[in-house]
Amino acid sequence: MKRYVIIVAGGKGLRMGGDLPKQFIPMAGKPILMHTVEKFWRWDNQMNIILVLPTDHQAYWKMLCKEIGCKAPHRIVNGGETRFHSVQNGLNAIREEIEASGEKALIAVHDGVRPFVSPEVIAACFAKAEETGAVVPALPMIDSLRMKQADGSSCPVDRSRYYAVHTPQVFASDILIRAYQQPYTDTFTDDASVVEAAGFQVAMVLSNRENIKITTPFDLTVARALFQE
Ligand SMILES: Nc1ccn([C@@H]2O[C@H](COP(=O)(O)OP(=O)(O)OP(=O)(O)O)[C@@H](O)[C@H]2O)c(=O)n1
Numbered sequence: 598m599k600r601y602v603i604i605v606a607g608g609k610g611l612r613m614g615g616d617l618p619k620q621f622i623p624m625a626g627k628p629i630l631m632h633t634v635e636k637f638w639r640w641d642n643q644m645n646i647i648l649v650l651p652t653d654h655q656a657y658w659k660m661l662c663k664e665i666g667c668k669a670p671h672r673i674v675n676g677g678e679t680r681f682h683s684v685q686n687g688l689n690a691i692r693e694e695i696e697a698s699g700e701k702a703l704i705a706v707h708d709g710v711r712p713f714v715s716p717e718v719i720a721a722c723f724a725k726a727e728e729t730g731a732v733v734p735a736l737p738m739i740d741s742l743r744m745k746q747a748d749g750s751s752c753p754v755d756r757s758r759y760y761a762v763h764t765p766q767v768f769a770s771d772i773l774i775r776a777y778q779q780p781y782t783d784t785f786t787d788d789a790s791v792v793e794a795a796g797f798q799v800a801m802v803l804s805n806r807e808n809i810k811i812t813t814p815f816d817l818t819v820a821r822a823l824f825q826e
């Protein structure tokens with residue numbers, strides 16, 4: 598089955614701060630995003646990689662690829678106003694070719710700022726999606742959890758019922774394309790929530806602990822430490 602990955606990197610990185618969006622911050626000699634892109638390419642060098650980038654950083658990215666020598670061939674698509682719109686732009690770029698081929702395809706959506714996804718998790722997500730059509734990787738909670746109540750007090754909740762959601766989230770192409778035709782709402786925090794709102798069930802597989810989303814300066818410190826291992 599043909600495989601695609603839409604790597605979303607069209608955001609501004611406001612929680613990270615600084616002038617350079619976090620996906621371009623250097624880590625071990627390459628921008629974070631290049632590590633992510635090459636992770637998928639190393640797993641499957643036939644993978645169709647679609648990279649969603651802010652329009653005003655595309656020339657900069659191309660220059661980085663040339664200077665550093667990005668190994669993974671990829672297509673570039675314009676970022677949207679939210680992550681949802683960036684994924685939608687990525688899908689619009691591949692929809693016609695998938696439909697015209699008449700072949701079934703699987704599409705992964707992955708955050709450009711999750712460079713530590715393991716090859717085993719990528720493999721597990723694609724394998725489960727081939728079987729079920731829709732997959733989200735997640736991790737059981739490690740901390741104890743409390744829930745805030747309306748009166749300001751808090752109470753313990755059963756953490757065994759909660760999971761932290763990661764990417765790559767992988768779907769049969771017809772399911773993902775149909776789901777992303779829905780109008781945007783702010784309850785769409787990831788691709789699984791979009792697919793479920795369209796009436797499909799989503800299976801869960803275990804993610805790897807290091808598959809953090811680099812969101813804040815603290816995450817960047819953790820990421821740099823992980824890279825030195
Ligand atoms: N309009 C947007 C917003 C986000 N993303 C991407 O979605 C991923 C996860 O989003 P997040 O970590 O929230 O990134 P930012 O939106 O850049 O961060 P912030 O919310 O702190 O501004 C990132 O790789 C980000 O570049 C995107 O492609 N297009």
Ligand SMILES: C[C@](O)(CO)[C@H](O)COP(=O)(O)O
Nearest residue numbers: 708762763764786787788810
């Ligand atoms: C898709 C996601 O990475 C799942 O954890 C996440 O929801 C995207 O961004 P957020 O703005 O940090 O929720």
